[in-house]
Amino acid sequence: MIELAIHILLVTGLVISACMVWYMDDLISAAIAFGAFSFLLSLEFLVLQAPDVAIAEAGIGAGLTTAIFVIAIRGTDKKGGDASD
Amino acid sequence: MSMSNLVRSGANILMPFILVFGFYIVVHGHLSPGGGFQGGAVIATAIVLLMVAYSCDEVCTSLSKNILKNSETLGLLLFIGTALFALTAGLAFFGNWILDTGPLFATPVAFGINPGNLNTGGIVPVLNIAVGIEVLGAMGLLILAMLGGMKGDGDAE
Numbered sequence: 494m495i496e497l498a499i500h501i502l503l504v505t506g507l508v509i510s511a512c513m514v515w516y517m518d519d520l521i522s523a524a525i526a527f528g529a530f531s532f533l534l535s536l537e538f539l540v541l542q543a544p545d546v547a548i549a550e551a552g553i554g555a556g557l558t559t560a561i562f563v564i565a566i567r568g569t570d571k572k573g574g575d576a577s578d
Numbered sequence: 579m580s581m582s583n584l585v586r587s588g589a590n591i592l593m594p595f596i597l598v599f600g601f602y603i604v605v606h607g608h609l610s611p612g613g614g615f616q617g618g619a620v621i622a623t624a625i626v627l628l629m630v631a632y633s634c635d636e637v638c639t640s641l642s643k644n645i646l647k648n649s650e651t652l653g654l655l656l657f658i659g660t661a662l663f664a665l666t667a668g669l670a671f672f673g674n675w676i677l678d679t680g681p682l683f684a685t686p687v688a689f690g691i692n693p694g695n696l697n698t699g700g701i702v703p704v705l706n707i708a709v710g711i712e713v714l715g716a717m718g719l720l721i722l723a724m725l726g727g728m729k730g731d732g733d734a735e
Contacts, residue, residue: 557619
């Protein structure tokens with residue numbers, strides 16, 4: 494019963510954080526929301542009794558991918574897509 | 579270009595804990611979930627956190643591209659050297675030649691629920707450490723190449 498409640502909570506959080514990635518206007522906020530999505534996904538893997546995949550997801554999804562996004566956002570211009578090219 | 583003071587202080591506080599957790603995952607790879615790849619990714623996350631919080635000039639003075647390249651090569655050579663040394667001991671490729679030989683890693687892992695003895699497993703902890711060094715170098719090199727290309731002055735390697 495409590496396991497089902499944790500599942501419902503985690504899946505609801507996954508849907509909410511995935512919608513926040515789409516909803517955010519600020520790109521840094523969207524990248525952080527994507528990191529929260531990966532963290533919740535790794536918790537879901539842990540609840541589904543796959544701790545190996547959970548550690549890999551927390552290390553790569555929540556850590557490295559968010560850092561790559563943050564570096565890319567810092568290195569580019571926000572209004573870069575408005576030009577004709 | 580660099581982050582705010584809050585991000586820098588958070589990175590300074592968090593980095594040693596992430597490093598210790600990564601080394602824990604690598605060293606306990608033959609006993610518990612995780613292993614070389616996951617632990618190396620966690621250690622690389624600690625380095626990446628430092629690179630995100632500080633600018634490229636501050637990081638690249640103490641952490642050059644050659645160190646990460648050499649650590650990747652060292653990890654791969656340790657992995658394949660450990661596997662090839664089994665041939666000289668009369669075993670097959672990847673044979674467990676450390677088992678029942680010396681004081682280090684000589685006893686097999688206990689069957690069932692293990693008591694957590696680190697000094698077991700033969701070549702498996704050595705291979706885990708080799709993979710950890712390799713993944714740490716590769717992922718750090720990836721981020722460092724991306725960070726160096728940000729200003730457009732990265733040497734095209």
